[in-house]
Amino acid sequence: MTPRSAFRLALAAGILTLATLAVLVFRLTGPVSGPADGLPPASGALSSLTREDAQATAEAIVKLRLYDLDGQAQPFSQWQGKVLVVNFWASWCAPCVEEMPVFSRLHERYVGQGVQFVGIGVDEADKLRRFVAARPVGYPLLVAGGEPGLLPGVQLRGLPYTLVLGRTGRVESFRLGRLDEATLDPILRHLLAQ
Secondary structure (H helix, E strand, O other): OHHHHHHHHHHHHHHHHHHHHHHHHHHHOOOEEEOOOOOOOOOOOOOOOHHHHHHHHHHHHOOOOEEEEEOEEHHHHHHHHOOOEEEEEOOOOOHHHHHHHHHHHHHHHHHHHHHEEEEEOOOHHHHHHHHHHOOOOOOOOOOOOOOHHHHOOOOOOOOOOEEEEEOOOEEEEEEEEEOOOOHHHHHHHHHHHO
C-alpha cells in the first residue's frame, strides 16, 4: 500500500467515524415521539420513525415470548387488556438508566389500575442481572439478548425506545429517547380515564 492510499483510507475511516458519532449523538439526545390524538405531545424533533413503524413493532411485541432474568418464559399475551408501557433499554445506555426510576415509580403508582410496565433489555442476560443487583427495578425485565435482530418484526432505531399501548394493543404514544415523568404521567392518566 502506498503512503497516498494509506492516507486516503485513514481519511475515509475518520470521516465515517465522525458521521457515525454524529448519528449516535442525535439518536441519544434528540427524542422522537408521537402521541395519539388528544394526548399531550412529547417534546423533540420528529424523524423517520412513524406511527406505522411503532404499530408494526407493537404488533410484533405482543406475539413475543421472552425470558425474564430468572430464565422463565414470559408471553406478552399475559398483559393483554392492560395499558402496556414497553421500554427497550440496555445497561450501557445512560438515558435508559436515567429513566428507569421514573418508570418504577409510575409502575408502582398505576399497576393496580391496569397499567403494566415491561422492560426489554437489549443486552446479555448476565449484564442485565448484574445491573439489577446494583439498581433494583420495580417492573418486569425481559431479555432480548445482545442483538436487536433477535426480535422478529421489531424495528429498533436506537435506545431507549418506549411504546405505550392502549388496552386494545393500539400504539397510543411512542418515543425514541429519554422519557420523563411529566410527559408520561398525563398519557397514562388519559388512557386510564377512557
